[in-house]
Amino acid sequence: MTSVIEVMNVSKEFEKKQVLSNVSFKVQPGEIIGLIGQNGVGKSTLIKLLLGLTQPSSGQITVFGTHPTDKAIKDHVGVMFQDSFGISRIKGNELIKLVCSYYSHPLSFKNMVALADLGNDLTTMVSKLSGGQRRKLNFALAMAGNPDLLFLDEPTAGMDTNSRYDFWQQVQSLAKSGKTIIVTSHYLAEIEDVATRILFLKDHHFIYDGALNELQKEFTRIIVEFDSDLSESELMKQLPSGELDSHLQDHYVFLTDDEDQLLTELSPQMARVKNVRVTQRSLDQIFREVTKGVEVQ
Numbered sequence: 336m337t338s339v340i341e342v343m344n345v346s347k348e349f350e351k352k353q354v355l356s357n358v359s360f361k362v363q364p365g366e367i368i369g370l371i372g373q374n375g376v377g378k379s380t381l382i383k384l385l386l387g388l389t390q391p392s393s394g395q396i397t398v399f400g401t402h403p404t405d406k407a408i409k410d411h412v413g414v415m416f417q418d419s420f421g422i423s424r425i426k427g428n429e430l431i432k433l434v435c436s437y438y439s440h441p442l443s444f445k446n447m448v449a450l451a452d453l454g455n456d457l458t459t460m461v462s463k464l465s466g467g468q469r470r471k472l473n474f475a476l477a478m479a480g481n482p483d484l485l486f487l488d489e490p491t492a493g494m495d496t497n498s499r500y501d502f503w504q505q506v507q508s509l510a511k512s513g514k515t516i517i518v519t520s521h522y523l524a525e526i527e528d529v530a531t532r533i534l535f536l537k538d539h540h541f542i543y544d545g546a547l548n549e550l551q552k553e554f555t556r557i558i559v560e561f562d563s564d565l566s567e568s569e570l571m572k573q574l575p576s577g578e579l580d581s582h583l584q585d586h587y588v589f590l591t592d593d594e595d596q597l598l599t600e601l602s603p604q605m606a607r608v609k610n611v612r613v614t615q616r617s618l619d620q621i622f623r624e625v626t627k628g629v630e631v632q
């Protein structure tokens with residue numbers, strides 16, 4: 336399968352400041368990539384490199400098999416930046432028509448109106464729209480050329496709960512239809528729900544590239560919680576494959592690399608154990624632990 340994006344040994348410095356160091360990855364059609372990392376780590380820089388808006392200090396980037404600045408791919412790439420309206424003294428519906436006129440095969444006006452989901456506010460001046468409404472309009476504009484590759488930079492900031500839900504439903508159905516999506520967001524619960532792959536940037540390179548469940552396995556141990564009237568020392572003797580994390584009243588939290596083994600060890604005690612729960616850390620928890628530099632258990 337031809338990759339949509341190929342990044343080979345790319346480094347990027349601004350003056351003497353290193354942002355990316357020797358980064359490589361490929362992206363296949365239909366993937367939803369969650370690009371995560373702390374403020375200032377280089378997510379927007381990477382997106383700008385992929386859009387050809389800035390050049391790598393070294394290494395190669397191809398998008399649809401060609402240089403990112405190649406005009407031939409213009410209609411295949413859509414982008415939603417954090418706040419990208421250059422003009423605001425224009426109504427939403429007029430802006431939609433204007434942006435569509437840039438493309439050879441734009442989405443229909445009707446489709447664009449549905450994507451923007453602004454109702455009567457479509458005839459409001461863009462400058463008077465709320466932050467969340469501007470995001471929605473921005474999303475529709477990113478889709479104007481019916482792109483096969485879509486970059487979404489913090490797309491849901493300011494959107495209400497229903498709008499977020501509808502937005503991610505749309506994104507998932509776009510990916511199902513074969514479109515490739517790269518999204519940055521600090522709302523990690525949303526990334527956790529929609530991304531098929533996580534790229535985690537830290538200290539100039541990817542500290543993780545893969546599926547969320549593998550990230551959970553790689554960075555954290557499984558949490559086994561239960562209630563029991565057994566003593567701490569008894570349980571620690573009975574559960575050698577677990578490590579006691581906390582004990583409050585009757586509630587115990589153990590960490591383990593092998594939950595099946597731990598549950599087997601726990602089973603003879605079942606008469607004195609209840610409410611057993613096996614969970615993994617959320618992406619949000621992993622992110623905080625990894626970026627704070629604390630050792631992840």
Ligand SMILES: Nc1ncnc2c1ncn2[C@@H]1O[C@H](COP(=O)(O)OP(=O)(O)OP(=O)(O)O)[C@@H](O)[C@H]1O
Pocket residue numbers: 349350354372373374375376377378379380381
């Ligand atoms: N044009 C530029 N000239 C000099 N330094 C820059 C330039 N653009 C970005 N940087 C620096 O590169 C680093 C990465 O910035 P970038 O905007 O890519 O971070 P980010 O991960 O997108 O952050 P955020 O989550 O806050 O949006 C920052 O230290 C920033 O100051």
